[in-house]
Amino acid sequence: MDGVNATGTGKSLYSGNVSITTDLVSGVYYLRDNSRGGMYTTNMNNRTTGGSTFTDADNVWGTNTTANVQSAGVDAHYGAQLTWDYYLSSFGRRGIDGNGFRVLSRVHYGNRYNNAFWNGSSMTYGDGDGTTFRPLVSLDVAGHEITHGLTEKTAGLIYSNESGAANESFSDIFGTMVEYSSGTGDYLIGEDIYTPATAGDALRNMSNPAAEGDPDHYSKRYTGTGDNGGVHINSGIQNQVFYLLAQGGTNRTSGLAVTGIGRPKAAAIFYRALTVYLTPSSNFKAVRTATLNAARDLYGASSAEYNATAQAWTACGVQ
Numbered sequence: 001m002d003g004v005n006a007t008g009t010g011k012s013l014y015s016g017n018v019s020i021t022t023d024l025v026s027g028v029y030y031l032r033d034n035s036r037g038g039m040y041t042t043n044m045n046n047r048t049t050g051g052s053t054f055t056d057a058d059n060v061w062g063t064n065t066t067a068n069v070q071s072a073g074v075d076a077h078y079g080a081q082l083t084w085d086y087y088l089s090s091f092g093r094r095g096i097d098g099n100g101f102r103v104l105s106r107v108h109y110g111n112r113y114n115n116a117f118w119n120g121s122s123m124t125y126g127d128g129d130g131t132t133f134r135p136l137v138s139l140d141v142a143g144h145e146i147t148h149g150l151t152e153k154t155a156g157l158i159y160s161n162e163s164g165a166a167n168e169s170f171s172d173i174f175g176t177m178v179e180y181s182s183g184t185g186d187y188l189i190g191e192d193i194y195t196p197a198t199a200g201d202a203l204r205n206m207s208n209p210a211a212e213g214d215p216d217h218y219s220k221r222y223t224g225t226g227d228n229g230g231v232h233i234n235s236g237i238q239n240q241v242f243y244l245l246a247q248g249g250t251n252r253t254s255g256l257a258v259t260g261i262g263r264p265k266a267a268a269i270f271y272r273a274l275t276v277y278l279t280p281s282s283n284f285k286a287v288r289t290a291t292l293n294a295a296r297d298l299y300g301a302s303s304a305e306y307n308a309t310a311q312a313w314t315a316c317g318v319q
């Protein structure tokens with residue numbers, strides 16, 4: 001039901017106080033953004049089905065703490081908002097399908113649920129148990145989950161083995177780009193939500209994947225069957241490629257150096273590879289080729305950007 005677009009104040013858990021777009025209908029504010037495809041955020045009340053769109057009387061949402069159930073809703077809604085804005089402003093893409101796809105964000109899923117997931121039409125976030133995880137609604141996770149939707153609607157990378165690790169890495173890459181678009185960014189995934197009692201750790205680390213137990217080089221890839229063939233493990237290889245291409249540096253395993261080209265160009269190369277060249281069964285070698293094709297298209301075949309892209313994959317053992 002469309003009402004009047006209103007600008008609300010969201011008191012979030014991880015991003016301070018933020019401006020969000022809400023929907024005023026018959027004197028009640030709904031956590032729905034008709035300026036961004038109608039994206040909306042629901043409260044699942046710690047159940048695993050159902051849920052209802054958050055409403056509010058004064059358009060000031062949450063209290064920056066988990067004491068108020070709206071706070072996590074603010075973070076999820078803001079994360080979806082920034083993700084929409086990132087893809088539109090960076091690549092002219094309006095929603096994950098380019099056609100204003102309406103995203104649903106669901107918070108307070110399950111009981112102390114220590115995970116989050118994309119299910120084809122919505123993002124779903126648990127509250128965590130407070131020890132292993134805080135509510136999983138951080139910006140990098142929101143960007144990660146929504147990017148699974150983008151990947152589904154473009155390359156369709158199969159979620160196992162190398163294509164699955166590439167799928168995971170694209171979500172980590174653009175999750176950190178969405179977080180970066182908020183003004184503060186890093187190359188860590190889930191630093192705000194993981195093990196609150198331990199400072200400085202994260203679920204994954206793109207600048208040094210080994211810091212969280214993941215490979216930074218193809219020679220160290222996981223070849224077992226766990227985690228769908230290591231999709232959250234071998235993502236470290238492509239994550240390291242992106243990091244070296246964006247920031248420059250030396251791979252710890254190969255000792256090979258890469259000249260950085262900056263985050264925006266690196267992201268543009270990976271975005272074009274994902275949306276133009278990759279297919280469901282693409283492996284890391286195919287991603288190398290796709291990113292080289294993308295770099296050639298965007299910057300030229302003998303450009304510094306093209307050469308840095310080749311260097312980065314070689315530094316991580318993918319020829």
Ligand SMILES: O=C(O)[C@H](CCc1ccccc1)CC1(C(=O)N[C@@H](Cc2c[nH]c3ccccc23)C(=O)O)CCCC1
Pocket residue numbers: 114115116117118136141144145148168190203227232
């Ligand atoms: O989107 C994804 O790749 C992950 C989706 C995992 C999932 C898949 C299917 C049904 C339920 C859950 C969720 C995230 C993830 O990386 N999960 C990892 C790490 C993890 C989170 N919570 C866990 C609890 C137990 C074990 C591992 C985990 C995983 O599921 O492997 C992404 C960003 C943060 C959470």
Ligand SMILES: [Ca+2]
Pocket residue numbers: 140176179185186187188189190191
């Ligand atoms: Ca982060």
Ligand SMILES: [Zn+2]
Pocket residue numbers: 144148168171
């Ligand atoms: Zn993922």
